[in-house]
Amino acid sequence: MKSGSRLEKVLESGAFSVTAELGPPQNANVESVKKKAKHCIGNVEAANVTDNQTAIVRMSSIAAGVIALECGLEPVIQMVCRDRNRIAMQSDILGAAALGLKNLLCLSGDHQVFGNHPDAKGVYDIDSMQLIAMVKQMRDEKTFLCGDEIKECEPKFFIGAAANPFADPFEFRVMRLAKKIEAGADFIQTQCIFDIEKFEKWMKLVVAEGLHKKVYITAGLTPVRSERALKYMKNNVAGISVPDELIARMEKAKDKEEKMEEGIKICLETIEAVKNMEGVAGIHLMPIGWESVTPTILERAGLLPRPKV
Amino acid sequence: MIVADRKPLEEILESIKDFDKIVLMGCGGCVTICFSGGAKSVELLASQIKIARKKQGKEIEIIECTPERQCEFEYIDPCKEKFESVPVVLSIACGVGVQTMNERHPDTITIPGLNTKFMGYPVEHALWEERCAGCGNCLLEWTGGVCPIARCAKKLLNGPCGGSSDGKCEVDKEIDCVWQIIYDRLKKLNKLENLTAVRKPKDWRTSTSAGQRKVEFKEAML
């Protein structure tokens, strides 16, 4: 065991894993973290606690992660390269480990121009690849990035990374995954999948390279309840592929209820599809602003109860 | 070359509002090429200022001069008699020119009329793009001669982020994703293997993070 986290144990056991996402509030309200955690407790292995996602200031991922942990939800702490240099990152990695956190997802981060402080100086001292390698070095070699020894209590994280099969250049995406594995990634969460065909094409290349045997790949899913959300992502979020057919399906649904049901159905179909693909070790649910749907989807997908490990 | 852009006229007018006589000093170097600070720009800006000031009923006398380069003593010193008796020089050279003037001629205040932007070149007529951030440890050798430090919004060293789409950067569809360019170039050169190894974190001391840098050419020292 690298970290002994529940997520690691479930994936090690060979069971199909489920993770979800918890966005910290734009304030210091403990209750709102707890409320969001409720939808996840007992239903998922762990939940990503996002790190100022879309570059909007929120409660720190480590702080919100500790609150989640205290209510019985294992967090996956996200860490982006946008806001901290290598000194601050290593310091937070030690702090997170000291507070009992065990999963860390290493990301470049959404660029600051998208957030509520577009005038901020982006740090980008190291990149996500180098962050993965640094967390691994701290864990396995018990040294800091500079080479100094970590004399005791080295931080032991189950190291996560992102992969986006829908970004360009497509041919590089498998190579980039291989690099992340080489750097030290233990598990992967993909960008949300709407374009099953393209995802499958990518997965086949991954399997052909044998990469699925070196890392746990979990498929990212975002249930939506309106065509508006899909259109928004299609037109405004770089590196997401949304087939028109899905938009048409959502448009066909008449009212709010029907649209919700259609959104759930699309998500369930995608779960079914990725479950049957070689090399997919689990799913990662990202219901943006619709956290309450998590238990429903998991129940209907037959993914509850979660395995005991 | 160094690429600079003129400050808005209002800002320039505000910065010289207390003076009724100034020297407007251009530069015959990079800023002449990028149409922001050469003799022609000096002439144009001088007339714009004069018109604006006339409207305000506060006429101004402007002495024009454009040394070959504003960043070397030997070129600015001969202009001395022009600015000696004038309290302020409005410089439309790059930031280096402004500082050279202030250091060499501290009794005259030299203020900037340009915003100095980057090192780059004209990719087409009248369009300049950034190419080098002066990081002090050039890595163009393995990137196919394309710079991710100056051109990637996240200064990534290990390939494109997840926001690269159709060759464009996630930050702005008007900006090319430099990692797409690097990828294509290395593919053409049959050198994609340059991208397989995990590149180590960069040592930023050679860049601006360890204080002002110097270059000494020992052989040429007197």
Ligand code: SF4
């Ligand atoms: S690697 Fe550094 S020195 Fe070379 S072009 Fe880029 S910024 Fe300039």
Ligand code: SF4
């Ligand atoms: S899209 Fe390309 S240029 Fe823009 S930040 Fe990502 S890798 Fe860098």
